[in-house]
Amino acid sequence: MTGAPFIRTVGLSGLLVSFGTEMSEAANRAALAFRVALEDEQWPEVSETMMSLVSVFVAVDLVETPTNGIEEKLRGLLDTQDWYVAPLPAGRTLWHVPTVYGTDLAPQLEEAAEVAGLDPDMAIRELSAARVRVLTLGFAPGQPYLGELDAVWNIPRQQNLTKSVPSGALVAAIRQLIVFTAPTPTGWRHVGQTAFRNFVLDSLEPFALSPGDEMTFPAIDRVAFDKIAPDDRFGGATREMLP
Template sequence: MASELIKGIRAQGDRCLMIDLGDQIDQAVGLRCLTLADSLRQASLPGVLDIVPSFTAVAIYFEPSTVIGDDPVAYLTGVVQDIIGQIAEGAQLTARRIQIPVCYGDKHGPDLEDVAKRMGLSPEEVVQAHHGSICRVYMIGFAPGHPYIGIHDERFALPRREVPRTALPAGSLGIANRQSTIYPNVLPGGWHIIGATPLRLFNAKAAQPTLLMPGDEIEFVPIDDHQFDEIKAQQEQPA
């Protein structure tokens, strides 16, 4: 059973080992990637510099000279196989639960009306469907602190916009392909923007620069314009 969970293990040069667990976005595969990454971090392996999960794989970055044994790839492969066995036996992911306040629609969500038409719902029903269940951060990518959150139900299986925007405000909440994302800074993007959060997702000067991490459980909480402005003002105050 454990061996069946691994689709492939491959060295990416002499300082990275890639563990493939799937080939498409799938909730079960994504959760296994997160659990493997979490277990590897808890193992505090000598020589391992970083562990980066995605929806389908986990990358292990290491310093060859400080990994146990003469063959770092063989050693790390053995560790991964042991941990995969634990996951197959029911090892659980340790995760935080984080609330993300979102002001949906109007100036904060210019695509909400169009998304509602595409989904055959009212804007209110889209909002309800979006925040009505707990989601999870499956990976961070594209830009520092930029989360990929999901996996939403089939109604959110919308392709990205045909014409991306060249600049989206920080905090913009977008949906596409049954996922949500939040733009941590002013960035270009082609996702459908249905709202925005006043929270600051990335702060390079902070001890922990990213607000969200892979594995975090996300609860979207609707707020109004007044609440948005209040929280935004608090975020901008010096620590």
């Protein structure tokens, strides 16, 4: 965390508050907690906040607002606590999403297991028991980056792209999981298949997940998967509120 947190300007559109230069649990925790605290301040010059894995973008019109002034306010808020050990935001949700591992629905489970040094059955047990945090949403609307998995899952991306994986695909790389929200090309390995849809354009609440939520992906067989109602947006998932 040397030098972090640090603040940089992003053109004239705002400032970026970064809690690290690479993904870590503590840096993601800090970004989550800081963003909530910043939004609670309701500063009139801040029109929006967004977060990546370890940073918070603060949208401010730097033509109208002096950079030094808003940076001073941000540093003042940063100085109020140690954000790396801050409590995670309240009101988070834990989702349990039924998942088929392997089979023709998720054909790269065995390949991913081999790269991780596991047999396929052990890989399924580990992935289905893992409890991961929504680190951020991005790349595509509502697409969650989830982590971190145990170090054994620090597997690289593929050398080549898979031309397309379906909506609901669970893919793995670099100690993270993603649930795709639409058919997408990817360099991550397709290890599981869900019927979970985080993004529904015409819904009153288009995103089911928020950064800081948590997820598990318990294993089910193909017969149970085929019984999930096609109009069930959450693909048979259950959820509970976290304290």
